[in-house]
Amino acid sequence: DVSALESLLVDKAKKVMVKLSPMLDMSLALNELKTVRSVHIVAVNNECKELLLILQKEPVSSEISIHCEHIAGNGESQHYTFTLKQEKASACPLTDQVGTYLYEPNVAILKAGAFRSLTQTYPVMKLHLSSHLYTSASLVPDFPGRRFRVESVSGFGKKELKAFLKDMDKANITIRNFPLSVAELRKRLKLKEGGDDYIFATTLSGGQKVLIRGKKC
Incomplete structure (x- = not known):
């Protein structure tokens, strides 16, 4: 029980590293432990690992720094640091228009909940407060996550969908x-899994449900 041993641990060592389950809610741990000075979330190939x-007994700063580390299979690493105070104070510009590029934060950032501060660090806008997808007119090559060039956007009208799905028999x-699961949507769209096309089913800030088709940058 780390919370029971916390005072003893920080008395014995200048710094103590606690390794928790990657499935644990970070906010729960921060509420339980009183001497946390920094958090490190480590992901590999978009899977949270650590x-x-x-x-630390003596505070270095009044703010806890949260470090999001992601390592991809190709060796590319992505790093993002923020504080909960920054996240809470950040404005979050929303847009109802999907731009030329679409961004999905990596799993370390999603785990940390750095949703608002991303729009202050990078020139992107959020599609919806709860969608956690971002867009821009120009490519942001260092965005910490997956980057896509938008091919088309569609609502769920019959003609719209037909044009959207033209020449596509499979997609990620x-x-x-x-409101639908991946399996339910795949069945409705009659698409196999895989290929070079990516479809994001999401909700825009105005409440409109859309499908966004893109290719990886």
Whole structure:
């Protein structure tokens, strides 16, 4: 029980690293432990692997720094650091228009909940407060996540869908703030899994349900 041993641990060592389950709710750990000075979330190939807390008796800063680390299979690494105060104070510009590029934050950032501060660090706008997808007119090559060039956007009208799905028999589907599951949507669209096309089913800030088709940058 780390919370029971916390005072003893920080008395014995200048710094203590606590390795927690990557499935644990980070906010729960921060509420339980009183000497957390930084959090490190480590992901590999978009799968959260580690949730690490650094405990220290003497505060270095009044703010806990949260470090999001992501390592891709090709060796590319992405790093993003923020504080909960920054996240809470950040404005979050929303848009109802899907731009030329679409961005999905990596899993370390999603785990950390750095949704608002991303729009202050990078020149992107959020599609919806709960969708966690971002867009821009120009490519942001260092955005910490997957980057797509938007091919088309569609609502769920019959003619719209027909044009949207033209020449496409398979696709990789992602659901973000959308009422159907991936399996349900795949069945409705009659698409196999795989290929070079990516479809994001999401909700725009005005409440409109849309499908966004893109190709990886």
